[in-house]
Amino acid sequence: MNPGLLEALTVVATAAWAMTGALAAGRYRMDWIGVFVVASVTALGGGSIRDVLLDHHPLYWVANPWILAVTTAAAILAMATAGFVERMKHAYIAIDAIGLVVVTIIGCDIARQMGHPPVIAVLAGVITGCGGGIIRDVLCNQVPLLFSSEIYAGASIVTGATYVSGLALGLNVEATALVAIGVGLALRLLAVWRKWGLPVFAYTGNWR
Amino acid sequence: MNPGLLEALTVVATAAWAMTGALAAGRYRMDWIGVFVVASVTALGGGSIRDVLLDHHPLYWVANPWILAVTTAAAILAMATAGFVERMKHAYIAIDAIGLVVVTIIGCDIARQMGHPPVIAVLAGVITGCGGGIIRDVLCNQVPLLFSSEIYAGASIVTGATYVSGLALGLNVEATALVAIGVGLALRLLAVWRKWGLPVFAYTGNWR
Amino acid sequence: MNPGLLEALTVVATAAWAMTGALAAGRYRMDWIGVFVVASVTALGGGSIRDVLLDHHPLYWVANPWILAVTTAAAILAMATAGFVERMKHAYIAIDAIGLVVVTIIGCDIARQMGHPPVIAVLAGVITGCGGGIIRDVLCNQVPLLFSSEIYAGASIVTGATYVSGLALGLNVEATALVAIGVGLALRLLAVWRKWGLPVFAYTGNWR
Numbered sequence: 197m198n199p200g201l202l203e204a205l206t207v208v209a210t211a212a213w214a215m216t217g218a219l220a221a222g223r224y225r226m227d228w229i230g231v232f233v234v235a236s237v238t239a240l241g242g243g244s245i246r247d248v249l250l251d252h253h254p255l256y257w258v259a260n261p262w263i264l265a266v267t268t269a270a271a272i273l274a275m276a277t278a279g280f281v282e283r284m285k286h287a288y289i290a291i292d293a294i295g296l297v298v299v300t301i302i303g304c305d306i307a308r309q310m311g312h313p314p315v316i317a318v319l320a321g322v323i324t325g326c327g328g329g330i331i332r333d334v335l336c337n338q339v340p341l342l343f344s345s346e347i348y349a350g351a352s353i354v355t356g357a358t359y360v361s362g363l364a365l366g367l368n369v370e371a372t373a374l375v376a377i378g379v380g381l382a383l384r385l386l387a388v389w390r391k392w393g394l395p396v397f398a399y400t401g402n403w404r
Numbered sequence: 405m406n407p408g409l410l411e412a413l414t415v416v417a418t419a420a421w422a423m424t425g426a427l428a429a430g431r432y433r434m435d436w437i438g439v440f441v442v443a444s445v446t447a448l449g450g451g452s453i454r455d456v457l458l459d460h461h462p463l464y465w466v467a468n469p470w471i472l473a474v475t476t477a478a479a480i481l482a483m484a485t486a487g488f489v490e491r492m493k494h495a496y497i498a499i500d501a502i503g504l505v506v507v508t509i510i511g512c513d514i515a516r517q518m519g520h521p522p523v524i525a526v527l528a529g530v531i532t533g534c535g536g537g538i539i540r541d542v543l544c545n546q547v548p549l550l551f552s553s554e555i556y557a558g559a560s561i562v563t564g565a566t567y568v569s570g571l572a573l574g575l576n577v578e579a580t581a582l583v584a585i586g587v588g589l590a591l592r593l594l595a596v597w598r599k600w601g602l603p604v605f606a607y608t609g610n611w612r
Numbered sequence: 613m614n615p616g617l618l619e620a621l622t623v624v625a626t627a628a629w630a631m632t633g634a635l636a637a638g639r640y641r642m643d644w645i646g647v648f649v650v651a652s653v654t655a656l657g658g659g660s661i662r663d664v665l666l667d668h669h670p671l672y673w674v675a676n677p678w679i680l681a682v683t684t685a686a687a688i689l690a691m692a693t694a695g696f697v698e699r700m701k702h703a704y705i706a707i708d709a710i711g712l713v714v715v716t717i718i719g720c721d722i723a724r725q726m727g728h729p730p731v732i733a734v735l736a737g738v739i740t741g742c743g744g745g746i747i748r749d750v751l752c753n754q755v756p757l758l759f760s761s762e763i764y765a766g767a768s769i770v771t772g773a774t775y776v777s778g779l780a781l782g783l784n785v786e787a788t789a790l791v792a793i794g795v796g797l798a799l800r801l802l803a804v805w806r807k808w809g810l811p812v813f814a815y816t817g818n819w820r
Contacts, residue, residue, distance in 0.1 A: 218813070219815050219817070221759070221813065221815075222813040222814055222815025223815050223816070224755045224759070224760070225760060225812050225813070225814045226755075226759040226760050226812065226813060227759065227760055227809060227810035227811065227812050227813070228810045228811055228812075228813065229759070229765045229766055229769070229810060230756070230758075230759025230760060230765075231813050233759065233765070234759070244665065248456055248664055248665065249452065249456070249463060249466070250461075250462075250466065251459075251461040251462070251667075253666075253667040254666075254667070255665060258665070258666065258728065258732055261729060261731040261732055261735075264731065264735075275813050278813075278815050278817065281815075281817055282817055312466065313469060315469040315472065316466055316469055319469075319472075330543070334542060334543065334750060335746070335750065335755070335756060336755060337545065337753065337754065337755045338545065339432045339434075339543070339544060339545045340438070340543060342438070343429070343432070343434040343435065343437070343438025343441065343442070344432070344433060344434050344435055344438060349437045349438075349441070350437055353437070393435060394435035394436045394437060395435065395436055396433050396434065396435050396436075397426070397429065397430040397433070397434060397435070397436065397439050397483050397486075398430055398433045399427050399429075399430025399431050399486050399489075400431070401427070401486065401489055401490055456664055457660065457664070457671060457674070458669075458670075458674065459667075459669040459670070520674065521677060523677040523680065524674055524677055527677075527680075538751070542750060542751065545753065546753065547640045547642075547751070547752060547753045548646070548751060550646075551637065551640070551642040551643065551645070551646025551649065551650070552640070552641060552642050552643055552646060557645045557646075557649070558645055561645070601643060602643035602644045602645060603643065603644055604641050604642065604643050604644075605634070605637065605638040605641070605642060605643070605644065605647050605691050605694075606638055606641045607635050607637075607638025607639050607694050607697075608639070609635070609694065609697055609698055
């Protein structure tokens, strides 16, 4: 895809994730520094986990510290507009979904450029897309939401699998990326709209 | 030890740990993807933490993605047989204990091959054996179980210390590994059977 | 600063942090091994996170395993003196604050020596100072305390920013370090004494 567009979408997604982090911090009455930390970790954590696991240095925010200004500004924006969040819910979900699929593609690309096999490329994409939300929920002392919400990680997996499969078949990179983004985005938005979910595994035994 | 046997035992242990992860996920009514994630992270997290801390790349699952099929299959098996788990409790505990001590030995070996001193080798073994369970409990929003259960981390420490001490004394590698595995396994199983535990530190003050 | 004094202060701070970790473990009735683990992770976790994120190997405790004897001894001391902790509260807070600012300076120095820009140097210092406490609270299943307590991370940020700014202006390294330590320490101790806090962001909406 057009690298400029990809980067612009990534920045938008980073900001959207930082805002969800700030709201989660606000629910625990954190102070401003806590809000900035949780916002930044939510926005940048997925890519950082991927890079640490794949030994891909320097991390994005280490090489591009200006992104921290984006996450901080997004956190301030979230605090300033918290009263309107419910009304902006649909915009939020759409931006977050765009970020999820775009960032998944970027994560796949990084693993592919490092020479990893397709399975690891898909995983790298999913870790990039979902890791930040998991850290956010762990820091805020909750069972990670994406493990039980409407096809969130699932949309990331479908996006990555579509993209990596297309490339393995020798298809055009840009067209494949667009199709993968479209499919993932449609799946996520339809799932939110129709309240689709994956089957749930409920274990009530008293042993583990 | 016979490398083939070691690897076979590792795969069995990885599967057992993935099953405990799946059951923990089920207690929180996670969806299937959440179950697969928690199962895989439980099974592979200890070795991954060790490798990241020691800068030992690529991680095992990055170099051997087929292990992810094992953790996924184990998670499915756990979901399918959850109703029988209580009845299979003893088999579960025995497999988990075998995994704990075998994987501890493997972790020690990796640190030794990297040239680290004995203390770090033992620690690397213990991190490999116990790290996955700690991540599982953090993801499932619980205080890590192994910090208060029957000599779990303790059995890993005794295994690693026995193995590394034997090697430092110049004993035969295979014989030492067997003795260390036997001692650690006996300690863990006796502890479960006799409900042995370490002394507990209870602090009830209102300051930290 | 005098490297010997810096190292001595670091060891004192490491011990102090290990003691806070042990007390946190005691509140959850962990067994002795759990206490040692949480104490060590609290004391050494911040530097470890910094080193993993910046790819700075080997980690401090891997290269200097004797520090683990310090954290273990500190944990035993904390268990032995838990009954007196409330009375020693002021000494504890002072030692912890000294550790926070000293370790922040050390973290900044490591990032600077690796050639990272000033923003990353400050961040590296703050991660070193605050990371251990965050892991401690996550392991003990609490929302990290420092996100809502009296200017804890804030004092670390001010220390790091003062130090790195002074160096950027070409000031004498030792004098700058002393000023940064003095400013950060004064801020933290005044904040505890006067119960200063940063503004809190409270979000009570039911969406995130």
